[in-house]
Amino acid sequence: xxxxxxxxxxxxxxxxxxxxxxxxxxxxxxxxxxxxxxxxxxxxxxxxxxxxxxxxxxxxxxxxxxxxxxxxxxxxxxxxxxxxxxxxxxxxxxxxxxxxxxxxxxxxxxxxxxxxxxxxxxxxxxxxxxxxxxxxxxxxxxxxxxxxxxxxxxxxxxxxxxxxxxxxxxxxxxxxxxxxxxxxxxxxxxxxxxxxxxxxxxxxxxxxxxxxxxxxxxxxxxxxxxxxx
Amino acid sequence: xxxxxxxxxxxxxxxxxxxxxxxxxxxxxxxxxxxxxxxxxxxxxxxxxxxxxxxxxxxxxxxxxxxxxxxxxxxxxxxxxxxxxxxxxxxxxxxxxxxxxxxxxxxxxxxxxxxxxxxxxxxxxxxxxxxxxxxxxxxxxxxxxxxxxxxxxxxxxxxxxxxxxxxxxxxxxxxxxxxxxxxxxxxxxxxxxxxxxxxxxxxxxxxxxxxxxxxxxxxxxxxxxxxxxxxxxxxxxxxxxxxxxxxxxx
Numbered sequence: 001x002x003x004x005x006x007x008x009x010x011x012x013x014x015x016x017x018x019x020x021x022x023x024x025x026x027x028x029x030x031x032x033x034x035x036x037x038x039x040x041x042x043x044x045x046x047x048x049x050x051x052x053x054x055x056x057x058x059x060x061x062x063x064x065x066x067x068x069x070x071x072x073x074x075x076x077x078x079x080x081x082x083x084x085x086x087x088x089x090x091x092x093x094x095x096x097x098x099x100x101x102x103x104x105x106x107x108x109x110x111x112x113x114x115x116x117x118x119x120x121x122x123x124x125x126x127x128x129x130x131x132x133x134x135x136x137x138x139x140x141x142x143x144x145x146x147x148x149x150x151x152x153x154x155x156x157x158x159x160x161x162x163x164x165x166x167x168x169x170x171x172x173x174x175x176x177x178x179x180x181x182x183x184x185x186x187x188x189x190x191x192x193x194x195x196x197x198x199x200x201x202x203x204x205x206x207x208x209x210x211x212x213x214x215x216x217x218x219x220x221x222x223x224x225x226x227x228x229x
Numbered sequence: 230x231x232x233x234x235x236x237x238x239x240x241x242x243x244x245x246x247x248x249x250x251x252x253x254x255x256x257x258x259x260x261x262x263x264x265x266x267x268x269x270x271x272x273x274x275x276x277x278x279x280x281x282x283x284x285x286x287x288x289x290x291x292x293x294x295x296x297x298x299x300x301x302x303x304x305x306x307x308x309x310x311x312x313x314x315x316x317x318x319x320x321x322x323x324x325x326x327x328x329x330x331x332x333x334x335x336x337x338x339x340x341x342x343x344x345x346x347x348x349x350x351x352x353x354x355x356x357x358x359x360x361x362x363x364x365x366x367x368x369x370x371x372x373x374x375x376x377x378x379x380x381x382x383x384x385x386x387x388x389x390x391x392x393x394x395x396x397x398x399x400x401x402x403x404x405x406x407x408x409x410x411x412x413x414x415x416x417x418x419x420x421x422x423x424x425x426x427x428x429x430x431x432x433x434x435x436x437x438x439x440x441x442x443x444x445x446x447x448x449x450x451x452x453x454x455x456x457x458x459x460x461x462x463x464x465x466x467x468x469x470x471x472x473x474x475x476x477x478x479x
Binding site: 063066067068069070071074075078079082169170172173175176183187196197200201203204207208211212215 | 319411
């Protein structure tokens with residue numbers, strides 16, 4: 001342990017953060033946004049009284065929740081080029097960039113988890129409020145958009161953010177596909193320079209500090225956003 | 230879209246000499262279950278201890294247990310696996326490190342350890358949630374009956390807490406099976422890795438992935454059914470289950 005080489009970190013940290021961390025953060029943020037939007041739609045579908053809509057959404061969510069993220073990553077990594085070809089009618093699979101492929105994967109995967117959070121958020125709103133909305137002459141979308149979803153969303157902000165921290169950690173799995181996210185680029189430098197101990201420890205410390213800080217923030221926020229009843 | 234499906238590929242002999250592709254997938258599944266199973270034993274034992282300490286009446290014990298939980302929760306699993314696999318043997322005294330690297334199945338041992346410790350932090354949170362969900366009177370009643378604190382935990386609090394948190398422990402069992410797929414990154418030939426090698430050898434990408442999806446689905450359905458039975462058997466009447474699905478995480 002005496003020959004811990006700090007120099008390799010000094011040499012590579014600009015690359016790690018400018019390429020790797022930017023990739024990780026961009027992917028986390030966009031996947032969170034997309035995942036929450038699709039997750040909310042899925043939650044509304046799961047709570048629908050239409051059996052078919054309900055079945056489709058539940059099937060999707062349960063499927064995604066019972067297979068590992070690594071498998072989903074591989075699925076989409078190889079499937080997206082074919083879907084792309086199908087959409088534009090090409091004969092050959094189209095080339096899709098690493099970032100878009102990962103983004104589609106994480107949006108589709110995390111949507112299943114965000115869906116379950118939003119579903120219990122929507123269910124936490126008393127039914128009377130929905131009836132009140134209908135009684136005022138609002139339709140389904142107005143009731144949802146103006147009454148139910150804003151409150152459900154606010155109640156669930158801390159859990160949605162906690163899930164986002166999990167998502168931030170999960171992004172490190174794209175390094176299995178040799179995509180240079182933060183951990184992937186650390187692994188790249190580690191192997192290039194033969195400095196495994198230094199680079200992996202450094203990556204762990206950075207992840208720890210960021211996730212610990214973020215969860216502390218979420219805890220603070222939790223107290224702030226609680227609706228006083 | 231010109232992909233040639235060939236569902237008979239599973240009965241072809243794999244070129245790496247492990248029998249048919251189907252057999253190699255099943256061999257992978259066995260490693261997945263072995264890794265997750267052994268990891269779960271570590272997770273449950275450590276999680277019970279750490280989770281109990283989180284509710285102890287000593288400030289320093291609580292802090293130490295909290296630090297443990299934060300440490301293992303805030304580093305991604307794949308990074309933890311790499312730490313155990315590449316960094317841990319270097320930090321140890323040299324002879325120990327060499328012994329560790331020369332283990333016959335180092336990726337398996339590493340995967341079990343890292344999954345076990347990673348999951349133990351999550352189990353610990355559930356355990357302390359369960360203990361805190363009990364009415365305060367139970368602890369007082371135990372003390373009033375003349376039980377020492379360890380006895381109160383052993384005979385009153387832990388058995389109750391354990392039964393309350395069974396649904397969330399079930400989630401963790403499902404999670405550790407899924408998480409064991411990360412071990413492919415350190416070279417363990419579990420289900421995901423054998424799927425990958427089938428894909429690379431046969432070029433039948435989507436057949437291989439479909440098979441893996443179906444196997445994972447079956448495993449999780451079986452796990453859920455078995456644990457639902459367990460839950461029904463052990464449910465404490467009158468107690469709402471604590472900290473279920475919606476605490477975030479996978």
